[in-house]
Amino acid sequence: MKDLAYLNKFFVKYKWRLIPGILFVIISNIFSVLPAQVIRVAFDLVTENIGVYQLFSGFNRQAMIYEIFGSSLLLFGILVLVLSLIRGLFLFFMRQTIILMSRHIEYDLKNEIYNHYQALSLAFYRRHNTGDLMNRVTEDVSRVRMYLGPGIMYAINTIVLFLLVIYAMLTVNVRLAIFSILPMPVLAFIIYYVNNIINFRSEKIQERLSSLSSFVQENFSGIRIMKSYVREGSVREKFALESDDYKIHSMALVKVQAAFYPIMLLLVGLSNVITIFIGGIEVMKGTITPGNIAEFLVYLNQLTFPVMALGWVTSLIQRAAASQKRINEFLDQKPEIISPDVPKRTINGLIEFKDVSFIYPDTGIQALKNITFTAHPGEMVAIIGRTGSGKSTIANLLLRMYDSTAGEILIDKDPVNTLNLEGYRAQIGFVPQEVFLFSDTIANNIAFSADVLNMPVVEQAAKDAAVYNNIIELEKGFETLIGERGVTLSGGQKQRVSIARAIVKHPQILVFDDCLSAVDTRTEEEILQNLGNIMQGKTNIIIAHRISTIKNADKILVMDNGEIMEQGNHEYLMKQKGIYFELYEKQLLEEQEVS
Numbered sequence: 001m002k003d004l005a006y007l008n009k010f011f012v013k014y015k016w017r018l019i020p021g022i023l024f025v026i027i028s029n030i031f032s033v034l035p036a037q038v039i040r041v042a043f044d045l046v047t048e049n050i051g052v053y054q055l056f057s058g059f060n061r062q063a064m065i066y067e068i069f070g071s072s073l074l075l076f077g078i079l080v081l082v083l084s085l086i087r088g089l090f091l092f093f094m095r096q097t098i099i100l101m102s103r104h105i106e107y108d109l110k111n112e113i114y115n116h117y118q119a120l121s122l123a124f125y126r127r128h129n130t131g132d133l134m135n136r137v138t139e140d141v142s143r144v145r146m147y148l149g150p151g152i153m154y155a156i157n158t159i160v161l162f163l164l165v166i167y168a169m170l171t172v173n174v175r176l177a178i179f180s181i182l183p184m185p186v187l188a189f190i191i192y193y194v195n196n197i198i199n200f201r202s203e204k205i206q207e208r209l210s211s212l213s214s215f216v217q218e219n220f221s222g223i224r225i226m227k228s229y230v231r232e233g234s235v236r237e238k239f240a241l242e243s244d245d246y247k248i249h250s251m252a253l254v255k256v257q258a259a260f261y262p263i264m265l266l267l268v269g270l271s272n273v274i275t276i277f278i279g280g281i282e283v284m285k286g287t288i289t290p291g292n293i294a295e296f297l298v299y300l301n302q303l304t305f306p307v308m309a310l311g312w313v314t315s316l317i318q319r320a321a322a323s324q325k326r327i328n329e330f331l332d333q334k335p336e337i338i339s340p341d342v343p344k345r346t347i348n349g350l351i352e353f354k355d356v357s358f359i360y361p362d363t364g365i366q367a368l369k370n371i372t373f374t375a376h377p378g379e380m381v382a383i384i385g386r387t388g389s390g391k392s393t394i395a396n397l398l399l400r401m402y403d404s405t406a407g408e409i410l411i412d413k414d415p416v417n418t419l420n421l422e423g424y425r426a427q428i429g430f431v432p433q434e435v436f437l438f439s440d441t442i443a444n445n446i447a448f449s450a451d452v453l454n455m456p457v458v459e460q461a462a463k464d465a466a467v468y469n470n471i472i473e474l475e476k477g478f479e480t481l482i483g484e485r486g487v488t489l490s491g492g493q494k495q496r497v498s499i500a501r502a503i504v505k506h507p508q509i510l511v512f513d514d515c516l517s518a519v520d521t522r523t524e525e526e527i528l529q530n531l532g533n534i535m536q537g538k539t540n541i542i543i544a545h546r547i548s549t550i551k552n553a554d555k556i557l558v559m560d561n562g563e564i565m566e567q568g569n570h571e572y573l574m575k576q577k578g579i580y581f582e583l584y585e586k587q588l589l590e591e592q593e594v595s
């Protein structure tokens, strides 16, 4: 329960909704207890007046008595109606304050979690799957809201109504009061117990449902592979198995739910029977009037819902506590990469890696060993090497997605971790190895880094990335939607849109992580030539597999197994007759074989 204490700050923030809300709950309950007393008076009046009416049988006065009796009953009826209307009005106010407060808190909490997520570093995202991250912002927050809104509202409601009704009952007759509320604790306990079973089984169903939807989603995403490997039959069988599992769990829930309402109604009915029985004895003894029995029956029916709510609210609070615990786990995570509190400044782009080593925190893989190199503004530094040799890791460290385990990375002679992170990253154009485009228009994807869309700039970036002609050939040009709901671009086109996105902001440092692999050599040359113009005086880091991409670079780092094996320009490395030379010969041979 201590996990829920985290939410207390919101109660303070929204105190002017909570306090009136509590007052409205109390007032609405007073108006819900009063009608029972009116009914008692009316009931007694009926029994008394029937006697009087019969006494005057055969006299003229009988019609008059009938009239007086009828109009006073009407008056009582109107009174009950008015009291109920007033109660309804306050119930409306109660919901308008407390439920609204819970919605405000839900909004604040979601934003808080989302902002926190954004501050967390890449390593955090490697450790947790997307489904889990999403669940905490949606499912868990909704459960917490149920505690903040209905949970609190019904809890206060139940307590207030209980106190009022039980007080009213005790003032009439203690014995009858005790007997009539005797089945209530049993009812509360059963509801609590059954609710827990229902929640547990619902969660199981939810898990099955997530697994079923992940299964379907994955198979539809990979439909091309599935069809080409003719696996429809076996996938259909697996789907039927998953569905069956879901059905079995659903049936188990239905059974409990089916037994729930009859048991509840039985207990409520039992209370009524006891009240009438014991009440009847008391009336015969003369301690209470028949009107009191009617009054008690109204009280009992009023208590039924709060008692049910008690069981329900208890399990609701338990679920909310479990969800808040999961939320707190994430909120307590400290970002590993923290920006120092310094002003943003423009960088020149001098990059120095000094003896940098890096071990990935989760896997313990040593991806870099004693890396030392310098990239000056205006230079193009290329990184080449076998897969898994650590090229992308250099880009990750340069972008400060991770901090190096040993050694130093200097930008304009200052350690990278002393720079304002946001300001620094904003001056880097990064094109990752795996292209990711948002489900949005091409224009918005290219202008992703800008707050305002500047079409001439976007168009120029598309021209520099050699994708302009492809875009204008599309029916809607730059306004074409891409992603799941939109058109599918080819692999090379996607890469070039992603390049345009990086160069549109004219960064001080440009990092290309093997992003020309799906582009033909002629287009590649065009892009590199354009880069030469845009990036004059700025620093380019190009990671590639093809020597043709990088042979004009000012400096080439040849990597293997996390280390720089050779370093220099193309001519120098060729003369060395080492790994680079071998790679060149091999690629030349492959090209000749292809042609």
Ligand SMILES: Nc1ncnc2c1ncn2[C@@H]1O[C@H](COP(=O)(O)OP(=O)(O)OP(=O)(O)O)[C@@H](O)[C@H]1O
Binding pocket: 126, 360, 362, 363, 365, 366, 367, 385, 386, 387, 388, 389, 390, 391, 392, 393, 394, 433, 514
């Ligand atoms: N996020 C990560 N967590 C743990 N280990 C990682 C992570 N990313 C890469 N590695 C490991 O670090 C090593 C270097 O990987 P890296 O991605 O830097 O290689 P690369 O040279 O870019 O390869 P490729 O050319 O195939 O992209 C590999 O052994 C890889 O398994």
